[in-house]
Amino acid sequence: MAFAPAEVGGKDRHIALILEKGMKGFEVGHRYDTMGLRADDLRHLHFSDVRVPPENVLGEPGDGCKIAMHILNNGRMSLATGSGGGAKWLLDGAIAHVTERRQFDRRLTDFELVQDKIGWMVAQLFGLESMAYMTTGLVDMGVPDCSLESAMAKISGSEFLWYQANRALQLKGGEGYMRDEPYEKVLRDICIFPIFEGANDVLQQFVVLSGMRPLGDKLEGLAKLNLRDPVASIGVVADYVGGRVRREIRPDRVTNAHPDLTKLAEPLGDQVKRLRETSEALLRKHGKNITEHGFQAQAGGPAGGRQISMLSRVTHIFNDQGDSSRAKA
Numbered sequence: 469m470a471f472a473p474a475e476v477g478g479k480d481r482h483i484a485l486i487l488e489k490g491m492k493g494f495e496v497g498h499r500y501d502t503m504g505l506r507a508d509d510l511r512h513l514h515f516s517d518v519r520v521p522p523e524n525v526l527g528e529p530g531d532g533c534k535i536a537m538h539i540l541n542n543g544r545m546s547l548a549t550g551s552g553g554g555a556k557w558l559l560d561g562a563i564a565h566v567t568e569r570r571q572f573d574r575r576l577t578d579f580e581l582v583q584d585k586i587g588w589m590v591a592q593l594f595g596l597e598s599m600a601y602m603t604t605g606l607v608d609m610g611v612p613d614c615s616l617e618s619a620m621a622k623i624s625g626s627e628f629l630w631y632q633a634n635r636a637l638q639l640k641g642g643e644g645y646m647r648d649e650p651y652e653k654v655l656r657d658i659c660i661f662p663i664f665e666g667a668n669d670v671l672q673q674f675v676v677l678s679g680m681r682p683l684g685d686k687l688e689g690l691a692k693l694n695l696r697d698p699v700a701s702i703g704v705v706a707d708y709v710g711g712r713v714r715r716e717i718r719p720d721r722v723t724n725a726h727p728d729l730t731k732l733a734e735p736l737g738d739q740v741k742r743l744r745e746t747s748e749a750l751l752r753k754h755g756k757n758i759t760e761h762g763f764q765a766q767a768g769g770p771a772g773g774r775q776i777s778m779l780s781r782v783t784h785i786f787n788d789q790g791d792s793s794r795a796k797a
Contacts, residue, residue: 482532504656544622551625
């Protein structure tokens with residue numbers, strides 16, 4: 469598949485094309501020598517006046533960007549869920565090792581720091597799975613745009629898998645450093661995950677700016693506020709101030725969480741409120757130049773999405789399985 473610029477209706481658009489082996493002007497070059505994924509035959513492609521027949525056009529001319537984004541969103545969800553599967557495999561191996569391995573006449577599982585590492589791996593995996601379930605569930609429900617959720621899940625999954633692999637190697641000790649163990653290959657292969665389907669640093673900005681967009685639309689009227697015309701401006705000010713007052717008197721709360729999770733759900737509303745206030749301050753200070761201040765804006769990343777998805781998943785477990793699930797937990 470390839471994407472190319474095209475003029476559609478007098479406008480500069482993009483078109484999605486299927487290229488086939490043997491097309492005149494389409495040449496496959498040398499194979500890239502990559503750090504990991506050694507079985508992936510990644511090659512340089514050359515295009516020289518390639519003529520593509522109409523039946524090889526995907527969608528309609530001009531739909532190239534939409535098709536590309538759809539592919540990227542699916543790829544990001546696949547990376548998130550695949551990272552979850554990889555993390556679970558690493559966790560199973562780590563648990564088996566620390567259960568069987570003995571040091572100082574004790575199993576490794578008897579040491580608190582080992583328990584802490586395993587506990588962290590389990591908890592983070594639960595959070596990642598929750599985000600993956602939520603995102604793929606939205607797709608199954610027919611939600612038309614899940615690009616924000618897909619990006620958050622991809623960032624979380626690809627970052628977490630790296631730490632999961634490193635902790636599994638550390639638990640294996642010096643033996644894990646040997647090449648006959650899987651960790652060397654795993655670490656090389658997953659290095660590309662934070663880069664695949666959009667580098668995480670770029671996606672982090674995408675998540676923050678996409679989340680700020682609705683707020684920016686509401687604040688747009690204030691940017692155009694004309695103090696010389698108070699009659700025309702009072703509606704804008706009243707609407708904004710009224711919104712601030714309502715948020716102060718009746719701040720947003722998570723209302724559908726299971727009653728047993730109230731103490732965990734209540735602070736989430738306060739966090740959302742503080743995030744909105746911080747976002748407002750950043751938008752007012754930097755305006756459209758907010759894109760140049762990624763360090764300040766990154767505070768609104770995937771963490772909130774992970775908390776909400778975990779709260780939703782645990783609520784579902786409690787509602788579905790009742791008291792027995794809580795007893796097992």
